[in-house]
Amino acid sequence: MADYMVKAITSDGAIRVVAVDTTELCNKAQKIHNLSATASAALGRALTAVTIMGGMLKSSDDAVTLQLNGGGPIGRVVAVSNGRAQVKGYVSNPLIELPLNEKGKLDVGGAIGKNGMLSIIRDLGLKEPYVGQVPLVNGEVAEDLTYYYANSEQLPTAVALGVLVDVDYSVRAAGGFVLQLLPGAMEEDIDKVEKAVAAISSVTEMLDNGKKPEDIVSQLLEGYEIEYFDNELPVYQCDCSRERTDKALISIGEKELQKLIEEDGKAEITCHFCDNVYNYTKEQLEELLKSAR
Ligand SMILES: [Zn+2]
Structure with missing residues (x-):
């Protein structure tokens, strides 16, 4: 099944959500780079995040790059998307493997490290690209990106990113969402949304159970009137020549x-x-x- 990204906004303009299924493009990245399970999870989270950020670009010719440089054994993690949802990425050490972390999960934070920066580079067709940088929180990508949004863009944001790697190293499910409170949001919206975000335990579990990005949105925005716009089909595609x-x-x-x-x-x-x-x-x-x- 093809990957799929939905963009939604509440009718009152208070909250926007972009949710995506990136299973296929993460699978393609795994095959191209022969990624270990940990590297697959790390790059997959970055690719999912940048897909969503690409979906938020205004023009199809714009591009956004997400870089994580945390001093961990995976080296650099780089993911790029343009405004046409064409996504690509790499890590310095694709074969790096670490023991599972204390939660029994792939140790993305250990692989990326947290002694370094998250950088977002937006090429909006101007003379100079726009560069935003924040120190890494824990190298788990979602928390780092949440911190970036709060700090560099002053937008209260919830980010969830997940990659479920199968025993044969194929990606069984991957996806995520970014939810943002826009300037029209009220105190009650914040409360409602916080509860809804906390209630979603795992995006990959939802996708693995056959749920669609729309189901993630409707669960997050339960009780709101939702408008969808500009849904897209993201793909892993390199533009080298x-x-x-x-x-x-x-x-x-x-x-x-x-x-x-x-x-x-x-x-x-x-x-x-x-x-x-x-x-x-x-x-x-x-x-x-x-x-x-
Ligand atoms: Zn290429």
């Missing part, structure tokens, strides 16, 4: 390119996001060198 790799090579500059030709006589560029390999012969590098001049 030979042309882009050419440009990247040209951008290292004439001197570096000359050095590469003399010392290696060839180049092999691997895309972090999809593991595609782009090979360059000496002649092809010499062609690029002409453009670099």
Whole structure:
């Protein structure tokens, strides 16, 4: 079944929720990167979060990047989405495996670490991207993102992200939601929503039991009139190409390119996001060198 993202707002404009099923795209990430169970959960949570953030972008040409750099054994976690719900990501050490944590869950916080930052980079087609950064809370991703929203955007937000990894390393269920109280929200809305968020014990359990993102929304916003808009079908899709790799090579500059030709006589560029390999012969590098001049 295809992944699916719903966007909802209460008719009074007080609360908005974006909920998503990302099972397929997390599965694709697992296969591309050969992720361990812990790495699958870590990258899957980041991919789910960035899918939702991508769904909140105003233009389809905009893009958002989520980076977690906590000093843990997984290294860097990077996830990117554009406004067309095309999502991609990678971690530095995809094979890292840790024992389950004290709750019996995959130890995402241990893998990511908490001595570092969460960064959100929004490319809105302006000259400079917008960069927001907060210190990590616990490296579990959802709490870190909640803290980011409270701090950088002053929006009271609840975030839930989950990835259920099967014994064969396939992703059995993945998804999440972001719920935000908009400026029109009242004290009573806050109380109601807090209870509803606390009542959802596990998003992945809901999805695994055949529930849809709409079911998550209706449970969160019970008692409200709900309007849906702009639902989307997110996919794992890399936008790398030979042309882009050419440009990247040209951008290292004439001197570096000359050095590469003399010392290696060839180049092999691997895309972090999809593991595609782009090979360059000496002649092809010499062609690029002409453009670099
Ligand atoms: Zn790629």
